[in-house]
Amino acid sequence: MKYKAIIFDLDGVICHTDHYHYLAWKQLADKLGVYFDETINNRLRGVSRMESLEIILERLDGRVLTKEEKVELAEEKNERYKELLKKMSPQDLSQEVKDTLDFLRTQGLKLAIGSSSKNARLILSQIGLENFFDAISDGNNITMSKPHPEVFLKAAEYLGIEPKDCMVVEDAKAGIEAATVVGMDSGAIGDACGYQLATYDLPKFSSILCFA
Numbered sequence: 001m002k003y004k005a006i007i008f009d010l011d012g013v014i015c016h017t018d019h020y021h022y023l024a025w026k027q028l029a030d031k032l033g034v035y036f037d038e039t040i041n042n043r044l045r046g047v048s049r050m051e052s053l054e055i056i057l058e059r060l061d062g063r064v065l066t067k068e069e070k071v072e073l074a075e076e077k078n079e080r081y082k083e084l085l086k087k088m089s090p091q092d093l094s095q096e097v098k099d100t101l102d103f104l105r106t107q108g109l110k111l112a113i114g115s116s117s118k119n120a121r122l123i124l125s126q127i128g129l130e131n132f133f134d135a136i137s138d139g140n141n142i143t144m145s146k147p148h149p150e151v152f153l154k155a156a157e158y159l160g161i162e163p164k165d166c167m168v169v170e171d172a173k174a175g176i177e178a179a180t181v182v183g184m185d186s187g188a189i190g191d192a193c194g195y196q197l198a199t200y201d202l203p204k205f206s207s208i209l210c211f212a
């Protein structure tokens with residue numbers, strides 16, 4: 001294999017929580033009377049909860065919110081989001097993703113999560129992958145979210161693998177940028193597909209097998 005480890009983003013790569021993020025933000029935006037759509041939602045991919053809120057509030061005309069009000073709004077969104085996550089089960093892990101992960105493991109690759117989400121462990125447990133990965137780096141162990149590379153550097157450190165021997169799989173342009181600045185190759189899937197900074201385009205999850 002070309003790499004010693006693969007670091008996977010979670011939301012929008014391993015499972016489709018990205019849609020639940022959209023629904024929860026949409027409800028909050030509607031309540032605030034702020035325009036929000038899928039295109040704006042794409043800017044939130046890989047970005048922390050508070051930074052995502054700031055992007056949504058760009059369209060809040062005139063009103064200035066205090067730090068406390070913003071924290072409250074972010075918590076409100078997170079409660080809605082966690083309600084949606086309750087609906088998830090191992091059936092939300094596609095056979096393609098599962099088979100690809102299992103095959104990569106048989107090839108001796110280390111597999112890690114590199115996600116900006118503070119809910120990563122909850123999601124992994126909902127889909128039955130709580131004990132699958134060799135390392136989990138998420139929103140709880142970083143101070144700067146993507147495009148800063150901290151989350152991927154921590155994943156590599158937890159695995160004990162050099163960044164140059166890791167490949168990152170991402171649906172966020174911010175995540176591809178994060179991998180690039182620390183010399184990690186990257187595979188772009190979904191919304192990030194076609195991004196020129198990515199090392200590979202992945203038309204589907206199992207396309208990883210052509211490049212790993």
Ligand code: BG6
Nearest residue numbers: 011044045046049116117118119
């Ligand atoms: C990332 C998502 O995985 O996690 C972002 O792509 C999200 O859209 C971020 O804002 C933080 O998620 P959470 O679960 O901590 O609110």
Ligand code: MG
Nearest residue numbers: 009011012171
């Ligand atoms: Mg993502």
